[in-house]
Amino acid sequence: MDLALRPYRSVLYIPGSKDRALDKARSLAVDAVIFDLEDAVAPAEKPAARATLTAALAMGGYGARTRIVRINGLDTAWGEADARAAASMDCDAVLLPKVESPAQLDALAALTGKPLWAMMETPRGMLNAAAIAAHPRLAGMVMGTNDLAKELNSRFRADRLPMLTALQLCLLAAKAHGRIIVDGVYNAFKDDSGLRAECDQGRDMGFDGKTLIHPAQVEIANAAFAPTEAEIDLARRQIAAYEAAAAEGQGVAVVDGRIVENLHVATAKSLLARAEAIAALAQ
Numbered sequence: 001m002d003l004a005l006r007p008y009r010s011v012l013y014i015p016g017s018k019d020r021a022l023d024k025a026r027s028l029a030v031d032a033v034i035f036d037l038e039d040a041v042a043p044a045e046k047p048a049a050r051a052t053l054t055a056a057l058a059m060g061g062y063g064a065r066t067r068i069v070r071i072n073g074l075d076t077a078w079g080e081a082d083a084r085a086a087a088s089m090d091c092d093a094v095l096l097p098k099v100e101s102p103a104q105l106d107a108l109a110a111l112t113g114k115p116l117w118a119m120m121e122t123p124r125g126m127l128n129a130a131a132i133a134a135h136p137r138l139a140g141m142v143m144g145t146n147d148l149a150k151e152l153n154s155r156f157r158a159d160r161l162p163m164l165t166a167l168q169l170c171l172l173a174a175k176a177h178g179r180i181i182v183d184g185v186y187n188a189f190k191d192d193s194g195l196r197a198e199c200d201q202g203r204d205m206g207f208d209g210k211t212l213i214h215p216a217q218v219e220i221a222n223a224a225f226a227p228t229e230a231e232i233d234l235a236r237r238q239i240a241a242y243e244a245a246a247a248e249g250q251g252v253a254v255v256d257g258r259i260v261e262n263l264h265v266a267t268a269k270s271l272l273a274r275a276e277a278i279a280a281l282a283q
């Protein structure tokens with residue numbers, strides 16, 4: 001599959017220390033997995049988790065799912081050993097927490113040749129988002145809304161008003177540099193309607209998908225971030241109408257009472273390509 005089209009609708013965190021969860025992920029319909037060595041693993045378990053994760057990835061079975069390893073920060077007691085271990089793990093990318101500057105990515109790039117991802121979760125990270133997104137080795141960004149709420153001392157709100165500036169700064173940075181960007185987690189993993197609303201908000205804003213903490217959240221994220229049948233139908237009709245108008249020397253078509261110009265056709269084609277990439281995952 002063209003890497004640029006790889007779907008990231010559902011990106012599930014799995015504690016690197018939990019054999020049962022590591023195994024379960026092999027059968028879940030997630031687009032990507034973040035194998036976590038950071039916050040989901042207790043300090044006493046960190047070295048053992050590194051070994052457990054190395055073995056699970058070597059065993060394989062994760063199919064087309066993108067495999068991202070989240071290491072501890074390089075300023076911690078475990079970060080450098082994690083980065084060196086991740087460099088030889090059978091994974092697709094390495095995710096660095098609490099990225100606040102491109103220099104931190106340079107330091108990680110010196111320890112691994114794998115594509116890098118950045119957790120965006122501190123005020124300084126938000127203010128430097130554009131420089132971080134511009135890093136030549138960066139492939140993707142992940143919003144860390146729990147850490148960000150802690151740093152901001154903000155309250156949880158269903159509309160995420162206190163987070164919106166931060167989310168949008170990172171979105172702008174990621175889009176300006178053509179990076180993947182996925183939204184933060186929804187902690188109440190038994191609250192389906194709350195998760196659905198937050199996924200819809202993230203999709204409306206332009207995120208590629210959502211990070212998740214529990215298998216029960218996968219189906220909702222996959223549905224929210226996939227093009228709907230109505231969107232696919234509209235995209236096809238827009239392309240057909242525009243081509244018909246163009247054949248008659250016109251630069252604008254009208255579909256369902258709305259204008260369709262070449263930029264709308266580009267959006268429609270990209271939506272169809274996303275739908276095809278998602279369908280290809282299921283085969």
Ligand SMILES: CC(C)(COP(=O)(O)OP(=O)(O)OC[C@H]1O[C@@H](n2cnc3c(N)ncnc32)[C@H](O)[C@@H]1OP(=O)(O)O)[C@@H](O)C(=O)NCCC(=O)NCCSC(=O)C[C@H](O)C(=O)O
Pocket residue numbers: 012013014015020021022024025036039040119121143144145146147148184185189212213214215
């Ligand atoms: C939240 C949990 C601790 C709940 O775990 P548990 O009580 O075991 O849940 P269930 O009994 O309902 O589990 C049912 C089965 O599903 C498997 N399972 C559970 N969670 C996962 C998972 N994440 N991935 C794969 N499989 C999972 C269980 O093993 C059960 O399997 P089986 O027995 O075979 O049926 C737990 O879900 C959990 O630990 N979640 C991950 C938490 C985590 O990773 N946190 C760190 C990331 S969040 C974060 O840090 C974001 C960012 O940095 C920020 O700042 O915002």
Ligand SMILES: [Mg+2]
Pocket residue numbers: 039097119121144146147
């Ligand atoms: Mg965090």
